[in-house]
Amino acid sequence: MTAQILNGLIVGSMYALVAIGFTLVLGVLDRLNFAHTEVFMFGAFAGLVAIDAGGIWWLALPFVFVVGGLFGMAVEFISFRRFEGDARITAALSSLAVGLVLIDLTQKVWGTEPVGMTIPGYVTTAGFELFGMRVVYVQLLILGVTLALMASLHLLVSRTRMGRNIRAVADSPAAASLLGIDVRRVTQDVFFVSSALAGVAGLLLAFRTGFANTDVGLTFGLKAIAIMAIGGMGDLRGAVVGGLLIGVLEALTFQFGVGKLGELVVWVTMILVLFVRPEGLFGGGVHVKDVRA
Amino acid sequence: MTKLNRRSAIAGLAATAVAATLGAAPAAAQQKPPIKFGHIAIMTGPAGAYGQLQKIIVDIAAEDINASGGINGSKVEVQTEDSQLDPAQAVLLFRKLHGAGAVAVLGPMSGTQWETVSPLANQMKLPAITANASKPGITVKPWTIRLGPADDTAVPQGIAAFLKKYPNVKNIVITADVREASGKAAADLYQQAAKAHDLKVLDVVEFSTRTTDVSPIALKIKSLNPDAVFVVALIPQGLLLAKEFAIQGFAKPVLANSIIWPGNFVTAAGEAGKNWHTIGYSTNAKVPGDNERYKSVAARFVERAGKTPALGTNISNNTVAYDIMMLYADILRRRGVDGSTEIAKARDIIREEFEKLKEFRGLNVYKMRDTGDGDVAHGILVPDVAKKEWKFAD
Incomplete structure (x- = not known):
């Protein structure tokens, strides 16, 4: 049981990393970026390119951070910049289309089957026993990178000038603009950061499994949307807690012999949480206003 | 000079005559309308x-x-249609091929798709043969047959071969993707076969095709400490499980049904796959039937598949699809059908031959069962990690 909980926390931290990206864009810009799931997927393949080209596996992390971020900026330009005001659904659909194109292009290059990723054995298989579970160093790496990115994001939003600008835009883009804040620049920054996190999360998942897989966006990534809703739309704390919660609950389904229902956990939890607390577990995000209204 | 000219003229006439003779058959072939087959994959x-x-x-x-x-x-023409993994799509495509004038269809591939298309084929009177669907009891005669063996013959034979190699296996865990029809059926067959061999099933760990994280499954199985694991999983989950077992230091033998035989499991699993086995009957080097022809087929397959590295060059049970085409050709040739034969008549001839079929010898040798399914003598295969190919376990 302890081993399953520990394992669930590690998986949940990756869910959280993807959900944070979703919730950041939604919380600040009130936009739902469906291409986010596929940036997550593409992170692993960008990592493959980096490892194949450079040979130093860990350099793939900063590389994917930058590639993911740049891709996020491209999505902002293609799918969101032209759709101001109330055209949220059109923009979301456009981002969905960008995501689907990205899947297809990735499959054209790497095929539809999982592609093996070459990571040194001392990272992927070496480790130690804890509560009957073999913890491998890559799991600690995932936990460490995830926590570091979450902490950095928290500091960025709460302690820096960019963070102040982001909060100002989240509160009111019009007021922020009147105060001299470059709203477009802030928008680009938010897309860069959220997509960079998604890309890194995708790479971390590939480190963990040993494979880059074009299917993960539609499975793993979609869960992140539900986790965002569970935690509270637009609430960073909610994304973290929701991710960890779902990771643990999924692991426990196998412990209690109902693993075939594991994929339902996230959706059932979302229904229950939203039924009881329509604003989500934390509910500090922008959509609390919608619920209260 | 004259002699030379005469010789040249005679040689020219002879060459023309030979060319005309040789060209007569292809010319005639070109004049006849083609025969169209459908392929749903x-x-x-x-x-x-x-x-x-x-x-x-x-x-x-x-x-x-x-x-x-x-x-x-x-000439033969094949119209290939993409059904993805969607039974509804397979039905639409089957109707489309009927309308397009296909005399017969190869496919669809998955158990869930075959389960819906096989009855439809009987309604529409369009012959079809599946190569891959492995769920037992879903082939509807007389308009459809399954040349590739179903799991109700493959799994017991595979388990018998596995236990011959590992006689000390006494208790097992079964883990299965129960979302796909073939997966659920194979899990049930594993349980029946385990009972038949007096194996104790410690647990059945079920999961879904969309499972993104298999580490809880590996942890659960490790905690049960079985002598062996019987797995039913598509390749992505199979690869993840192999990797997780390796991470958890779980090195007991694993028997997977034939779902992981084709595709890139064998090329992508690497060292993590060395304890894995699959149920099968051929390798890239050898088939149970016509090995002389197989050399040429295998060489061309490896050359073409090798152009897309992500596909791998594992031939596996794709030989069945080759044999299906040859079976159709054999039936139509024997019965004098060509492209000018009325399509409904050609289809009915194939149906008649389905009912008479007892054995077919191609790259593999198939014994036809009353269920409408073929059977090939199975063994177990293990990855040759260095060559990234399957090899016979014994």
Whole structure:
């Protein structure tokens, strides 16, 4: 049981990393970026390119951070910049289309089957026993990178000038603009950061499994949307807690012999949480206003 | 000079005569309308590699048929359609191929798709043969047959071969993707076979095709400490499980049903797959039937599949698709059908021959059962990690 909980926390931290990206864009810009799931997927393949080209596996992390971020900026330009005001659904659909194109292009290059990723054995298989579970160093790496990115994001939003600008835009883009804040620049920054996190999360998942897989966006990534809703739309704390919660609950389904229902956990939890607390577990995000209204 | 001219003229006339004689058959073949076959395969999506590899060997089969004069002088054409992994799509495509004038269909591939298409084929009177669907009891006669063996013969034979290699296995865990029809059926067969062999089933750990994280499954199985694990999983989950077992230091033998035989499990699993076995009957080097022909087929398959590295060059049970094309060609040739034969009549002839079929010898040797399913003598295969190919376990 302890081993399953520990394992669930590690998986949940990756869910959280993807959900944070979703919730950041939604919380600040009130936009739902469906291409986010596929940036997550593409992170692993960008990592493959980096490892194949450079040979130093860990350099793939900063590389994917930058590639993911740049891709996020491209999505902002293609799918969101032209759709101001109330055209949220059109923009979301456009981002969905960008995501689907990205899947297809990735499959054209790497095929539809999982592609093996070459990571040194001392990272992927070496480790130690804890509560009957073999913890491998890559799991600690995932936990460490995830926590570091979450902490950095928290500091960025709460302690820096960019963070102040982001909060100002989240509160009111019009007021922020009147105060001299470059709203477009802030928008680009938010897309860069959220997509960079998604890309890194995708790479971390590939480190963990040993494979880059074009299917993960539609499975793993979609869960992140539900986790965002569970935690509270637009609430960073909610994304973290929701991710960890779902990771643990999924692991426990196998412990209690109902693993075939594991994929339902996230959706059932979302229904229950939203039924009881329509604003989500934390509910500090922008959509609390919608619920209260 | 005159002699030379005369010789040249005679030689020219002779050459023309020979060319005319040789050209007569192809010319006649070109004059006859082609015979169209439908091919429904999973070309895109999660299992897209299965269909892409099958298309390669279906194309090779069509080339071989056409190179040997076609079918009674008519060239063969194959119309391949992508059903993804969607039963509804398979139904739509089957209707489309019926309307397009296909005399018979190869496919669809998955158990869930075959379960819906096989009855439909009987309603529409369009013959179909599946190569891959493995769920037992879903082939509806007389208009459809399954040349590739179903799991109710493959799994017991595979388990018997596995236990011969590992006689000390007394207790097992079964883990299965129960979302796909073939997966649920195979899990039930594993349980029946385990009972037949007095194996104790410690637990059945079920999961879904969309499971993104298999580490809880590996942890659960490790905690049960079985002598062996019987697995039913598509390749992505199979690869993840192999990796997780390796991470958890779980090195007991694993027997997977034939779902992981085709595709890139054997090429991508690496060292993590060394304890894994699958149920099968051929390798890239050897088939149970016509090995002389297989050399040429295998060489072309490996060359073409090798152009897309992600597909791998594992031939596996794709040989069945080749044999299906050859079976259709054999039936139509024997019964004098060509492209000018009325389509409904040609289809009915194939149906008649389905009912008479007892055995077919192609790259593999198939004994037909009363269920309408073929049977091939199975063994177990293990990865040759260095060559990234399957090899016989014994």
